[in-house]
Amino acid sequence: MTGSPGNQTDKDDKCPLTFYPCIFKDAGECTLGIPSQEVKPCMLGVAETLVKKEDLAALTKDAHENGYKALAIEYHHLRFNKADTIVELEHRYTQSLKKLTDTGQFLPLPFKGLREKSQHRASEFAKKYHCQRIFSKIGHEELGFPDNLLARIGTSFHAVCNQQQLPWIHENDMLVALGIEPISRKMYCEVPLLYNYKDIATSIHADDLLQFLPNELEFGKDIGDIGVHDMKRKAYSTHEEKGHKMQLAANVLGAEQSIGVKSKWFYIITSKRPRKAVVGRHRLPEYHIGKIAREGITVEDFHSLLVDTNKEQAQLLDDRVYWNSNKEKLTKKGICGNCFDKDTCNYVTGIMNENRQSMRETLEDTLDIVLPNKELPAQ
Numbered sequence: 001m002t003g004s005p006g007n008q009t010d011k012d013d014k015c016p017l018t019f020y021p022c023i024f025k026d027a028g029e030c031t032l033g034i035p036s037q038e039v040k041p042c043m044l045g046v047a048e049t050l051v052k053k054e055d056l057a058a059l060t061k062d063a064h065e066n067g068y069k070a071l072a073i074e075y076h077h078l079r080f081n082k083a084d085t086i087v088e089l090e091h092r093y094t095q096s097l098k099k100l101t102d103t104g105q106f107l108p109l110p111f112k113g114l115r116e117k118s119q120h121r122a123s124e125f126a127k128k129y130h131c132q133r134i135f136s137k138i139g140h141e142e143l144g145f146p147d148n149l150l151a152r153i154g155t156s157f158h159a160v161c162n163q164q165q166l167p168w169i170h171e172n173d174m175l176v177a178l179g180i181e182p183i184s185r186k187m188y189c190e191v192p193l194l195y196n197y198k199d200i201a202t203s204i205h206a207d208d209l210l211q212f213l214p215n216e217l218e219f220g221k222d223i224g225d226i227g228v229h230d231m232k233r234k235a236y237s238t239h240e241e242k243g244h245k246m247q248l249a250a251n252v253l254g255a256e257q258s259i260g261v262k263s264k265w266f267y268i269i270t271s272k273r274p275r276k277a278v279v280g281r282h283r284l285p286e287y288h289i290g291k292i293a294r295e296g297i298t299v300e301d302f303h304s305l306l307v308d309t310n311k312e313q314a315q316l317l318d319d320r321v322y323w324n325s326n327k328e329k330l331t332k333k334g335i336c337g338n339c340f341d342k343d344t345c346n347y348v349t350g351i352m353n354e355n356r357q358s359m360r361e362t363l364e365d366t367l368d369i370v371l372p373n374k375e376l377p378a379q
């Protein structure tokens, strides 16, 4: 059964997307199962097309147990521009979001994307340890491990919030409330980007590529300051995690470089599920909105981390003894026991030691991937 807004025809039919706040339902415009969904579906049509039945059931259960809503990306945009919260600047300064959006708007930034081979992925900077960042580049499925349940829930969550299979879905129309024409999610969500710094290439997939466009500029003709919004299933905490800031710094720098614009400010936004889950009470996501300077401390920190992680990963990849002692140290600290990648790591570490080869040789034998440079890039 697929759905689309229209006139209610059957009161017994209920949209099964219990975790999804649908404005068409609120407006009394929901009709389940009318044929127009083939041309312009609503979220139920999108969910049933893009997400496997069992994964949709797992997402529904997870959202119920952890008390969160999955918002359409367009709904997030309305909230960025209509709500108020704190915008965090560097050096502990803050600003009101409402005061900021009195001077301009957060809008999608359509870009066709740039895809090239790279040594790093922006998402790896959200991980704490260098060894985990190596596994972040590798799909578990390529090594014969099916994606675990949390990974499948995360993928389904993203599909529902920021993807679409057809050129137009009804959710695109929400953008009209911001004074712009509807834009397909395909134009600005999951955009591939590339960031080159000192011969180190980082590839990026931006969940939601944005711009902050001052009121005096015109959408479609001008580009404002770059922003990126990343949707996390993780629970909100008062302070943004350093890893998430670093991941988003890579995103905005990659967007600026790939598009070929100069941004004075960057906006780095994460949305997370509310903390302290109340079972069965689906609550709206919470935001961290950061405004960082092009020449500021966050960009500086990211560049140091990038050079450091490139060097450390190269040593882990080329020195088997170093790999093993790092793993032993993290096992003793209890890190490995709770590591998301422990099955993959144990498997490839076993092959590496059995063949008495380096981790680089083991992974390159097993997978077709590009690993970080052996040499430190020129300073």
Ligand code: SF4
Pocket: 002, 003, 004, 005, 015, 016, 017, 022, 023, 024, 025, 029, 030, 031, 032, 042, 043, 044, 045
């Ligand atoms: S997503 Fe909205 S319009 Fe579509 S079936 Fe569900 S409530 Fe109705």
Ligand code: SF4
Pocket: 129, 131, 132, 135, 326, 327, 330, 331, 335, 336, 337, 339, 340, 341, 342, 345, 346
């Ligand atoms: S299992 Fe341990 S050594 Fe392996 S990636 Fe995870 S933390 Fe690193």
